[in-house]
Amino acid sequence: MYRHLLVTVDGSPGGIDAIGHALELARAVGARVTFMLTDAAPDSRLSGARLPEHGAKVEAAARAQGLSHAIAGAGHPGAGDAAPGALAAELGCDLIGVAALPHEADAAACAQRRHLLATSGVPVLVCTSRRTPAEARVMARCLDAHRAVEGWLRALMACGTASNEPQHQMIDTQEALASLAALQHARVGTAAEARLFAALRIRAECVAAELDELDRQRQRDAQALDALMRIAAEGLPSAAFDTALARYAHGAFEQMGRMEGVIFPAARRYLGDADWAELDVSLADGAAATPPRANEPNEPDDARRASD
Numbered sequence: 001m002y003r004h005l006l007v008t009v010d011g012s013p014g015g016i017d018a019i020g021h022a023l024e025l026a027r028a029v030g031a032r033v034t035f036m037l038t039d040a041a042p043d044s045r046l047s048g049a050r051l052p053e054h055g056a057k058v059e060a061a062a063r064a065q066g067l068s069h070a071i072a073g074a075g076h077p078g079a080g081d082a083a084p085g086a087l088a089a090e091l092g093c094d095l096i097g098v099a100a101l102p103h104e105a106d107a108a109a110c111a112q113r114r115h116l117l118a119t120s121g122v123p124v125l126v127c128t129s130r131r132t133p134a135e136a137r138v139m140a141r142c143l144d145a146h147r148a149v150e151g152w153l154r155a156l157m158a159c160g161t162a163s164n165e166p167q168h169q170m171i172d173t174q175e176a177l178a179s180l181a182a183l184q185h186a187r188v189g190t191a192a193e194a195r196l197f198a199a200l201r202i203r204a205e206c207v208a209a210e211l212d213e214l215d216r217q218r219q220r221d222a223q224a225l226d227a228l229m230r231i232a233a234e235g236l237p238s239a240a241f242d243t244a245l246a247r248y249a250h251g252a253f254e255q256m257g258r259m260e261g262v263i264f265p266a267a268r269r270y271l272g273d274a275d276w277a278e279l280d281v282s283l284a285d286g287a288a289a290t291p292p293r294a295n296e297p298n299e300p301d302d303a304r305r306a307s308d
Contacts, residue, residue: 001029006093006122008036008084009054013143014099018127019058020265022097023065025125032068034091036084053150056253061261064210085120093122100128132273134280139264141192141283145183146256152180153249159236173232173241181225188218193259195279196267204270210262217255224248 007022009015019035026033035058055071062069072087088096101113117124131139159173187193197211228248231241271279 002026002031002095003029004091004093005031005033005095005097006036006084006088006091007033007058007097008038008099009058010038010099012099012102013140014102014127014129016143016260016264017129018097018099019061019261020268021127022125023061023067023261024265025097026067027065031095032070033062034070034072034093035062036072036087053253056250057257057260060254060257064213064258064262085116085122085124088120088122096120096122096124098124098126100126131268132276134273135268135271135276138192138196138276138279138283139267142196142259142264145187145191145193146260148183149180149187149252149256152176152183153252156180156245157249173236174229177225177229177232181229184218184221184225192279192283195282197263199271199275199279200263200267203272203275204266207263207266207270210258210266214255214258214263217251217258221248221251221255224251 002025005022005026007019009019022033025031035055037054059069059071072091084096084098087093096116098113098116101109105113155176156173159176197214200207201211224244225248228241228244231238231244
């Protein structure tokens with residue numbers, strides 16, 4: 001039985017699926033997980049964290065699953081895009097989890113994958129993702145929202161270095177904060193994630209506690225974002241703003257990590273084709289979110305057992 005998994009993390013949609021698969025496997029067999037961050041680089045605006053988006057995300061997902069975990073980033077001597085086999089051997093891992101390469105993968109990525117499969121002394125699990133078109137569209141909307149949040153956070157962190165004029169910096173920062181607030185409000189109210197959460201509450205009572213915790217985190221994040229706006233209005237640059245931004249960004253990345261590592265895999269398991277089709281249609285029409293009824297047909301067997 002597997003006891004220690006090495007999982008590569010690159011932030012791609014396929015990589016996000018691989019993290020979800022690996023965490024579920026690790027939880028099922030009682031294994032610990034080491035995440036290998038690729039292309040990691042320090043970010044001084046987030047307290048020296050390495051690749052803060054991915055690191056914070058996978059840590060939050062592993063904690064939510066109750067898993068023992070560690071992160072190997074750019075500072076680890078064995079970490080790097082081309083060395084998961086060597087790192088796994090060094091750490092004593094007995095399974096490597098990687099995402100399936102997309103069809104548009106370049107020649108270099110394909111060559112690296114062939115090299116890993118041909119030379120690794122540790123078994124390699126290639127995590128594929130098979131989705132219906134409706135499910136793929138709904139999940140794409142969710143991940144697009146996550147990327148948009150990450151983009152605004154990067155823009156905010158760049159505001160302090162993009163201009164030497166405090167007034168110009170304040171205007172840019174306030175505009176970015178307003179856009180981020182509007183995006184976060186949509187995610188909670190009418191966007192794909194809100195509808196997905198509503199459907200899961202009906203289909204899978206076993207994730208209700210996790211959904212409740214995410215709701216609490218969102219409330220805290222909204223308060224933190226309001227505080228950021230107040231600090232920015234008092235004048236920039238500001239050490240207090242930088243500290244508050246780092247705290248907010250870390251919390252936002254953790255929240256998205258719990259969604260990507262816990263909620264999205266649960267949705268794949270417990271929602272049926274009819275659920276995904278209804279979500280897809282409601283998002284396309286812009287209709288109000290309506291959770292599916294618990295006694296509707298096409299419910300997966302696992303969903304009916306979710307609250308047992």
